[in-house]
Amino acid sequence: MTDKTEGNRPKNGRGTPGRREANRIATEDTILHAAESVFAEAGFGGATMQMIADTAGLPKANLHYYFATKEELYRKVVERIFGIWLEAANAMDGAAGPAEGIGAYIDAKMEISRRHPNGSKVWASEVMHGAPVVQDYLETTLRDWTEGRARIIRRWIAEGRMAEVDPNHLLYMLWATTQHYADFGHQIEVLNHGPLSDADWEAAKASVKAMVLRGIGIAPGA
Amino acid sequence: MTDKTEGNRPKNGRGTPGRREANRIATEDTILHAAESVFAEAGFGGATMQMIADTAGLPKANLHYYFATKEELYRKVVERIFGIWLEAANAMDGAAGPAEGIGAYIDAKMEISRRHPNGSKVWASEVMHGAPVVQDYLETTLRDWTEGRARIIRRWIAEGRMAEVDPNHLLYMLWATTQHYADFGHQIEVLNHGPLSDADWEAAKASVKAMVLRGIGIAPGA
DNA sequence: AACCATGTTGACCGAATGGTCAGAACATGC
DNA sequence: GCATGTTCTGACCATTCGGTCAACATGGTT
Structure with missing residues (x-):
């Protein structure tokens, strides 16, 4: 080493x-x-x-x-992951509209699932167990971030640029779907009869983007 | 007791x-x-x-x-969950079309997330850790079930009853989104400023169904 | 070269864990 | 009510775990 x-x-x-x-x-x-x-x-x-x-x-x-201690090491690991998570959050900022903003966010989160599957799993495990060490992050940073993006989404809806959907449930769907490729990567690999190739990942990204964007009222080709 | x-x-x-x-x-x-x-x-x-x-x-x-042993107890717990999971799978069978089939499947899976959040978490944990005890289920039962449903979805697409989407990625999205309400229930409760009420759950179901169905090319009111 | 702060490590420790077991308590068939 | 197989349980054990520590190695400074 x-x-x-x-x-x-x-x-x-x-x-x-x-x-x-x-x-x-x-x-x-x-x-x-x-x-x-x-x-x-x-x-x-x-x-x-x-x-x-x-x-x-x-x-x-x-x-x-x-x-x-083991706890301190674990805490550092989780904090590092949360930082990466926040980086992707920026992908949604400064977007001209929902198609670009949400599309870029999906791309960024899918890339994280691909590059940092272990981090995603640790985060999932932490939240599943009641967030014993990052409860404060959930109540401050994550809550603020979520409410900010929900406002943006509501504005897009008000401007008639996307369908009327509940912003929170849309965000949950984005998180769930993109992180699924990391957290349940083992299951996906079994069903895929092997690890996902570069082409598989591109297809996954395209599929998710197509379904989600169409789901919020944006034409696929946009 | x-x-x-x-x-x-x-x-x-x-x-x-x-x-x-x-x-x-x-x-x-x-x-x-x-x-x-x-x-x-x-x-x-x-x-x-x-x-x-x-x-x-x-x-x-x-x-x-x-x-x-602890392993034997754990195995029984996981097998019980897998059984419940398979029950919901039937919701998709015998449906007249994609709107009913997938809508009913979402309802069934959301209900499981609500009624058996612990089971969902154990399953998620098991898969995240590489499915040490249910690897064979993944390779047999789950794989067969998935391929069967993918065939049905492909037929619906061929009949022009829904948009052209990759059946596997659609199924992943269904699993991810519905199970998210159990596995990440703690996070959702924090963002919701408290546990989900009956109305919240109905709203969640409606949101998920609306977004997914529109996402696969089915009008919301169908 | 001598000195000190920073790293490194094998050996060790108390506590906790999964699991065992002999015997008590119990339900049941005769 | 006695005999018999099943269920229940406190006490116990070997192992493993997180963490400690004293001794040692190294890098930098004067």
């Missing part, structure tokens, strides 16, 4: 991160990735610090040097 | 179930319900036999009398 073969010298002692800090960040990242993977596969309760250590290729005690 | 206040006599010794068997079935059911609840809240790894025993109001050793 850590490269100790090459003889990289300390360089100067100013400005540059230094090997110390660079290694620390790299190790933290290694642990977080391993943790995300293990939490996704086994759940919080099923995951053990030993599994995460083995996946990261580090002794267990070293994990506790960077993250004091 | 078990009624020992009334003095119910053994009755005859033929045909009738007898107190013995009746109690056994009742106790098994109590345990299965408690297990479903605990597995849903804590996940398989996070659940403990002690939690399930406390929830069921029974000593832990008694659980092991009825279910030898």
Whole structure:
């Protein structure tokens, strides 16, 4: 994992991160990735610090040097995912209309399901278990974000640019459908007789966009 | 739990179930319900036999009398859920057309999300973790069911009764959207500022049906 | 080179977990 | 009411878990 073969010298002692800090960040990242993977596969309760250590290729005690407790490590993993989730949220902003805004949002969320399936699973698991560590995020950030987008959707409806639908239920459908490709990826792979190819993913995106957009009163070709 | 206040006599010794068997079935059911609840809240790894025993109001050793291992108990819970899932599948059969068939299926699945949210969560968790105990169900029963319904949908499309959509992605959308109300029920309750009322559930059903049916080219009023 | 802060690690610990078991309590057939 | 198989349960056990710690290694600074 850590490269100790090459003889990289300390360089100067100013400005540059230094090997110390660079290694620390790299190790933290290694642990977080391993943790995300293990939490996704086994759940919080099923995951053990030993599994995460083995996946990261580090002794267990070293994990506790960077993250004091299993809960703290888990919290960092969930927070990182929430950040990625929020990035995609921007795709809906600054859109000229519902077709572009919602279309772009679906694309962004489908891409997240494809690139970060483990993160999506951890998030799903966290919410399913009552959001023990991100309850405050739900009540503040997520609630604000949702109400903001609902306002935009209502305006689009008022302007006659899309059908009259309940904005909340539309958002739930968007979340559910896009995240399904990550959370239930195993089931989909079984029904697909194998992993989804690039073409499969493009077809999935196109299908979802076509059905959702038509479902809110926007012609497919728009 | 078990009624020992009334003095119910053994009755005859033929045909009738007898107190013995009746109690056994009742106790098994109590345990299965408690297990479903605990597995849903804590996940398989996070659940403990002690939690399930406390929830069921029974000593832990008694659980092991009825279910030898935690895995066996979990398997029974998941199989029970799969059975309920299959019941709803029938709602799509014998329908005159896509509007009735898919509309009824959405209704049935939404009702399951409402009545059996814990079961839905256990199922979601099981699939998310790679279906360790129901892999064979996915490859046989679910695959057959899916291919059968896909054929029906393709026929409807060929008959010009609905828009051209990929049957598999339509089914994924149906599963994702309806199950979301159970699996992410906590998140929805936060955004709804409280549990969903009867009216809320009806509105949810209506919203989902309207968006999905319009999304596959069926007019809302049909 | 000497020093110190930052990392690293094997060995260890108390607590909790899944599971066992011998015997008590019970229902039932005779 | 006695014999017999079923159900129930407290006490117990081996293992595993999250977490600790003292000793050691490393990188940077003077």
